Amino acid sequence: MPKTIPAALQAHYDTGHICVAPAVLIQRADGQLRGFTLRSKPLVMDLSPWDGGNWNLSAETAFEFEAAGGMEAFVIESTAGFEVDETMLVTLNNGDLFTEEDILAKRWAGARFRIFLYRWDVEAPTIEDDVETLKVGTLGNLQPSSTTVKAELHCLKRLLQLPVGIVTQPNCRVRVFSQGPGQCNKDPTGFVHSLTVTGVTDKRVFTCSGAGQAADYFGYGFVAFDTGLNAGLSMQVSTFVAGVFSLVAPMIFNIQVGDTLTATAGCRGRRDEDCIAKFDNIENLQAEPDFPSRDQVVSGVSP
Structure with a gap:
């Protein structure tokens, strides 16, 4: 899908006197929202046009992006095909954004991000006229050091690299009490x-x-x-x-x-001990305990 640049912003680009600055918006799975501009002054903007999908921004009509002098986002590699872009967000390890406790507790796992450019020469930039989105996706691994924290930024193309399908195995491959097609579907009541x-x-x-x-x-x-x-x-x-x-x-x-x-209650995925004796849920066993192993297939039949 081609990138769309607002007409007013494109007209600003065409003048050759470009006054834009980058900013980063991050929302954790628990709803916590943080925003940073790499300019020296804070940015206040209505984010409600970006509400929807995985973003919960309907109430953020005057959100303030902090001026983050110790933060930078840079692209290591950007591709036009289906290869995954490698982008890093680097910030000082001072506890303002990423704390050791939050990293260890995986509170940033799956957090959504948006990197964009905005015009700083207008009094109140709007998404409709003054913003160009550069990249959206989710946070990957966080790499803290003594002075900085580096966060991997995974673009949406990363979803194309995820494996599709299942692998046969003797023990159940789904989590107990998970619901839906091909899941455990056991009622957790009583457990x-x-x-x-x-x-x-x-x-x-x-x-x-x-x-x-x-x-x-x-x-x-x-x-x-x-x-x-x-x-x-x-x-x-x-x-x-x-x-x-x-x-x-x-x-x-x-x-x-x-x-x-x-x-x-836990389940170790065993057919007899867990699925039958403990949970009485053999009809939803997601495993192939009687599937022959590779050695059994190639060994042939003994006389």
């Missing part, structure tokens, strides 16, 4: 439990004395903290025995006695 932390070993291991379920009941499941320093964060469970939870990775913040959480 979600509200618990309270009664003992803490470290950021990975803690005890909920009220959890009297069988060993490994929560294994491969998830705990989501409702209160405490980790409120709003979740983590996968590695093992569960006699009320003791061991997580696959440490929580970002300290777990404390009295923290409340929601624990969801």
